[in-house]
Amino acid sequence: MAGHTRIAVIGVGNEFRRDDGVGWAVVDRLRGRAARRPLPAGTVLDVCDGDPGRLIGLWEWVGLAVVVDAAHAHPGKPGRVHRIELDSGWLNQPPTTSSHGMGLGEAVELSRVLGRLPGRLVVYAVEVGDSSLGTAMSGAVAAVVDPLAASVEDEIAHYSDAVARG
Secondary structure, three states: OHHHOOEEEEEEOOOOEHHHHHHHHHHHHHHHHHHHOOOOOOEEEEEEOOOHHHHHHHHOOOOEEEEEEEEEEOOOOOOOEEEEEEEOOEOOOOOEEEOOOOOHHHHHHHHHHHOOOOOEEEEEEEEOOOOOOEOOOOHHHHOOHHHHHHHHHHHHHHHHHHHHHO
8 A cells, every 4th residue: 555655744733832842843844954855755845733623634555654752741851852653552651731622642552443644654752841921942852853853864764674574
């Protein structure tokens, strides 16, 4: 199935709620880098407000979905990144919650029930401190955008290499 080679990178959040825009910022950074160093064919970079139906629509029929989302942790450390990988149908969640009304975990579970999970799902959850109105991210969260974009590029490269090897 052609969907096994497609890749989706999804930045979840709201770019007008300060740190909650980290997912959008990472996707924006990846778009800028892709202009200089193209991503593999079939790679889609998109953003989403966290609506479960939209998330499912973005990641269904793809081999690899990488989601970057803001998360609240208690106690939290703004800028700390959690990497969560869904393999064999199980999601190990850190002690964080999404900054959106319905969490990413609920979207994953709904997707599982509907048979719409991607072949592999990797979530980067970034702990945030300020989700008030505005566009400027806090320094701690803004500092992880470049390294996180590089990590997403590594995820894509490892996946593409594995697909090429068969």
